[in-house]
Amino acid sequence: MNVLVCTKQIPDPAAPYQLDAETHFLERPTDQILDDTDRYGVEMGLQVAEQTGGSVTLVSMGPAGSLQGIRQALAMGAAKAIVIEDPALRGADSWTTAQVLAAAIKREEFDLVIAGTESTDGSAGVLPQQLAELLGVPSLTFAKHLEQDDGIVRIQRQTGYGYDVVESPTPVLVTVTSGVVEPRYPTFKGIMEAKKKPIDVIGLGNLGVSPTSMQRIVEVRPAPERASGELIEDDGEGYQRIVQALEQAKVI
Amino acid sequence: MKVWVFIEESQDEPAPIGLELLTKARAMTDAPAVAYLGRGSDGAFAQLGQYGAATVYHIPKDDRLPTAAGAAALAALAAVHSPDVIMFGLTPTDRDVAGRLSARMGLPVVSNGVDVLVDGESVTVVNEIFGGSEIVETEFTGPAPHLVVLRPKSFPAEPGAQTTPIVETVDLPDVGHAGAAVVTGSHIEEREGPQLEDASVVVSVGRGMGSAENLQLTQHLATLLGAAQGATRAVVDAGWLPYSFQVGQTGKTVKPDVYIACGISGAMQHVVGMKDAKVIIAINKDEEAPIFALSDLGIVGDVNKVLPKLIEALEAR
Numbered sequence: 001m002n003v004l005v006c007t008k009q010i011p012d013p014a015a016p017y018q019l020d021a022e023t024h025f026l027e028r029p030t031d032q033i034l035d036d037t038d039r040y041g042v043e044m045g046l047q048v049a050e051q052t053g054g055s056v057t058l059v060s061m062g063p064a065g066s067l068q069g070i071r072q073a074l075a076m077g078a079a080k081a082i083v084i085e086d087p088a089l090r091g092a093d094s095w096t097t098a099q100v101l102a103a104a105i106k107r108e109e110f111d112l113v114i115a116g117t118e119s120t121d122g123s124a125g126v127l128p129q130q131l132a133e134l135l136g137v138p139s140l141t142f143a144k145h146l147e148q149d150d151g152i153v154r155i156q157r158q159t160g161y162g163y164d165v166v167e168s169p170t171p172v173l174v175t176v177t178s179g180v181v182e183p184r185y186p187t188f189k190g191i192m193e194a195k196k197k198p199i200d201v202i203g204l205g206n207l208g209v210s211p212t213s214m215q216r217i218v219e220v221r222p223a224p225e226r227a228s229g230e231l232i233e234d235d236g237e238g239y240q241r242i243v244q245a246l247e248q249a250k251v252i
Numbered sequence: 253m254k255v256w257v258f259i260e261e262s263q264d265e266p267a268p269i270g271l272e273l274l275t276k277a278r279a280m281t282d283a284p285a286v287a288y289l290g291r292g293s294d295g296a297f298a299q300l301g302q303y304g305a306a307t308v309y310h311i312p313k314d315d316r317l318p319t320a321a322g323a324a325a326l327a328a329l330a331a332v333h334s335p336d337v338i339m340f341g342l343t344p345t346d347r348d349v350a351g352r353l354s355a356r357m358g359l360p361v362v363s364n365g366v367d368v369l370v371d372g373e374s375v376t377v378v379n380e381i382f383g384g385s386e387i388v389e390t391e392f393t394g395p396a397p398h399l400v401v402l403r404p405k406s407f408p409a410e411p412g413a414q415t416t417p418i419v420e421t422v423d424l425p426d427v428g429h430a431g432a433a434v435v436t437g438s439h440i441e442e443r444e445g446p447q448l449e450d451a452s453v454v455v456s457v458g459r460g461m462g463s464a465e466n467l468q469l470t471q472h473l474a475t476l477l478g479a480a481q482g483a484t485r486a487v488v489d490a491g492w493l494p495y496s497f498q499v500g501q502t503g504k505t506v507k508p509d510v511y512i513a514c515g516i517s518g519a520m521q522h523v524v525g526m527k528d529a530k531v532i533i534a535i536n537k538d539e540e541a542p543i544f545a546l547s548d549l550g551i552v553g554d555v556n557k558v559l560p561k562l563i564e565a566l567e568a569r
Contacts, residue, residue, distance in 0.1 A: 013520070017382055024388070094351075095360040117502065124363035125342070126401065129319070129351025138320060138433035139352065142344045144495065154436075158495050159344065160504070162441040166317050168433035177502065178489055214360050214394025223380060223387050226527065226546045231539070234553025239562040242512075242533055245549045249510045249531045251453050251477060252566065 001054040001148065001170070003045040004105055005078065006115040006128070007038040009062055009069035024217040025091035028062070034069035037116035039076070039183035041176050044146055045114045046077045046184070052148065055079040057108060061089065061100050064201050074194035075186030082108075086203040088210070096211045098130035103207040105135060112153065113173040117142055132173040140166050141175045253370060255281040256335040256397070258326065259300070260345045261290020261313070268449070269341035271303050271409035273402060277339065278304035278413060280370055286417070287329065287338075289313055289322050289345070297419050304413035310421045317433035319345060321424040323352035324431075329422060330357070336396045337368065337375055342403045350401050361399035362390050366406045375400075383520030384527050404449070404505040405528070441496050448497065451480035452509045456499055456526070457492075458484040460515020460536055460555060464492040469559040470514055476566045482506065484522045500525035515555045518543030535559070 009032035011017060018027045034042075045056040058073050058081035070081050082104055089100065105113060113135070118125030132139035143155035144163060154167040158177060186194070204210055232238060246252045255277045259270030266274075266288070277284035283306035288296070292310045300308055311318075311325050326349065330338070338353075340346040342364060354361040367378040369389070375398045376391045392398040424431075448454065455474040457467055474481045482499040483492070499506055500522040511529035516522060518534075518541055526532070527546055534547040535555045544550040551558055 019386070093360055094363070095354055098355060124361075124401075125347050126351035126354065126361050126363045129348050130355040130361075133320070133323065133352040133355035133430065136428070136430050138317065138430055139348060140317070140433055141319075141348050156439075157344070159438075161496060162439040164435050164439070165437035166433055166435050168317075169429075171429075172433070177495070178485065215362060215390050215392055217388055218376065218391045219387075219389040221387050223385055225385075228545050229548035229550070231544055231547075231550040231552065233539075234535075234551050234558055236557075236561075238535075238551040238553055239558050239565055241549060242535075242551065242558075242562055243565050245531065245533055246477070246510065251510050252569070 001048055001052040001111040002109050003049050003054060003056045003112045003114060004059055004108060004110045005038070005041050005045040005056055005073070006101060006113065007042065007058050007060045007070065007073050008035045008119050009033065009060065009065065010035045010119065019220055023091060024220050028065070030065040032065055032069050034072040035116060035119055037119065037178050038073065040178050040180050041114040041116055042073045042076050042078060043181045043183040044176055047181065048112060048146070048148055054111070057082065059101060059104055060084070061092070061097055067199060070199060071194045072186065074197045075190040076184055077190060080198045081200070083199060083201045084203070084207065085201055088204060093213055093215055094124045094127045095130060096213055098127050098134060099209055099211045100204070100207065102131055102134035103209045111170040113137070115173065115175050117175045117177050128173060128175045135173065137171045137173050138168045139173045139175070140168055143174050143176050144180045146174060146176070253281050253337065254333070254335040256285045256287060256338045258287045258289070258338060258340045258346060258349060260343065261288065261292070261296065264291070264293065264296070266296055266299055267341065267343065268409060269343060269404045272405070272407045273339045273341060274300065274303040274305060275410045276368070276407040280337070280368070283307070285309065285335070287311060287326055289318055297417055301415045301417045302411040302413060303409070304415060305417045306415055308417045308419045310419055311424060312421065314424070315435050316424070316431060317435055318424060319348035320352055320427050320430040322349045323356055324425045324427050325422050326353050327356045328425065330397055334396070336398065338397045338399050339368065340399070340401045342401055347401055350399055354399050359394060359397070359399060360392070361401060362392070363401035365400055365402045368400055368402070380524065383523040405507050441494055443496065445474065446478065446480045448480040448482055448499070448504050448506060453477045453479035453512070454482045454506050454508045454529070455479045455512045455514065456482035456484070456516060457487055457514050458516030459486045459490065460517065462515070462556060466556055467492060469556065469563065472563055473559060476563065484516055484519070513543050513547070514559065516543050517541045518546070
């Protein structure tokens with residue numbers, strides 16, 4: 001199967017995030033990392049490609065920067081990457097991004113498109129479904145397990161109470177949750193090979209789309225802070241303060 | 253203003269988040285309508301009436317994954333009735349339908365919201381970002397309907413209306429290959445004690461517990477307090493507890509009277525799911541852990557030493 005994996009480079013979540021004061025867009029450093037959620041999608045894509053004799057292509061939109069995050073995914077074993085970067089796409093919303101990714105994906109042959117359930121920096125979680133609708137394929141979402149058999153893709157779809165088993169003929173789009181598979185660590189050989197793998201950086205002109213946003217940020221303000229309370233060092237008797245707090249809250 | 257709420261059936265009833273959104277819709281308009289995806293029943297429709305639904309567009313479900321066809325059914329309804337706003341919950345099926353509907357209609361959807369503000373014709377969605385430390389307001393600038401996905405527990409669910417809704421049945425249309433996915437089985441995980449979303453006390457665990465075996469302590473504590481157990485994404489990813497225990501951005505949102513965070517550092521992705529608890533008690537070894545910034549009581553110490561004493565004290569009462 002030919003597998004396309006949607007990946008996103010994001011600012012390292014370990015560092016504090018900041019919004020540009022004027023545009024309200026997230027400030028993105030040159031060195032961005034692969035969204036941790038995407039490592040699971042890449043791993044699942046590689047497993048399917050290995051089982052079926054296909055390959056994995058990465059598709060990503062956003063400031064290319066040093067391409068460090070994309071190279072992380074190539075080092076895991078993806079064959080090539082398409083990166084769409086355009087000044088007009090700064091701060092793009094989900095719907096804009098979906099249209100751009102769909103235009104890029106339609107130029108490729110694919111049986112399976114894999115995306116994360118939601119990005120760690122945006123958390124909207126609607127883009128894969130928008131993409132599936134534009135591609136005219138079913139969207140199998142929240143997959144915690146995936147198997148394929150002769151053109152049929154079967155997943156376990158997480159629900160609040162357990163999971164449903166859902167299956168579909170290809171081509172199909174699947175969104176994966178973190179923790180579904182153990183993402184492989186890039187080998188030294190993989191890291192060296194990734195430096196030579198093709199990364200096609202293109203702009204909107206190459207895709208023939210020019211989506212316009214129909215939403216705008218009108219205000220950003222700090223949230224009211226929750227007053228932090230008492231902090232005590234446990235000296236062996238700290239549990240007594242917890243008992244008191246539970247009494248005060250009238251739950252015991 | 254015409255306000256619609258998309259509600260999925262859950263265990264033969266309207267999903268709880270749907271009733272929260274319907275309560276909100278009642279404050280925005282006199283006669284909210286519901287698009288109800290599920291088998292449907294007189295009881296379910298009557299319940300929607302108690303929460304204010306004037307009209308119910310009932311979309312019966314079969315064993316197909318209903319998201320692509322559900323979006324097509326909603327698009328057809330919207331083309332006829334021209335709603336101004338359609339609200340969805342931040343649940344798997346709601347998000348699937350909202351996303352597909354957005355693309356089908358060529359309109360944006362603003363997701364992960366905590367409130368909707370209406371001022372004349374203008375519709376604005378309020379989002380909390382960076383673990384709830386910043387508030388962002390996004391206004392729709394394109395044509396209606398404005399599609400909004402809202403987080404659970406953003407509004408209380410309050411009955412209070414006594415409407416008998418007009419029920420109109422709309423079949424799921426054939427959408428070809430896009431609708432070819434089928435649900436072949438359903439697996440419900442057994443769990444004991446109160447539901448995580450409804451419990452007045454939640455005992456939650458993070459990787460700071462050290463090992464899956466140590467969760468016997470928190471399980472024991474939860475039983476003593478009649479509490480539900482929760483977990484961080486890291487704990488679920490490690491396979492210590494199933495996903496249905498997960499609290500946070502990609503898990504459940506809880507607002508209990510007391511939230512006891514055991515060995516939880518307080519990553520943004522976890523905090524958004526529990527920061528609105530009335531009282532937060534945290535036990536963590538690292539005094540710099542972000543969880544302490546929002547805790548009413550923070551104990552800096554070894555959770556596996558504090559908990560046995562706490563359990564002993566509670567058992568002695």
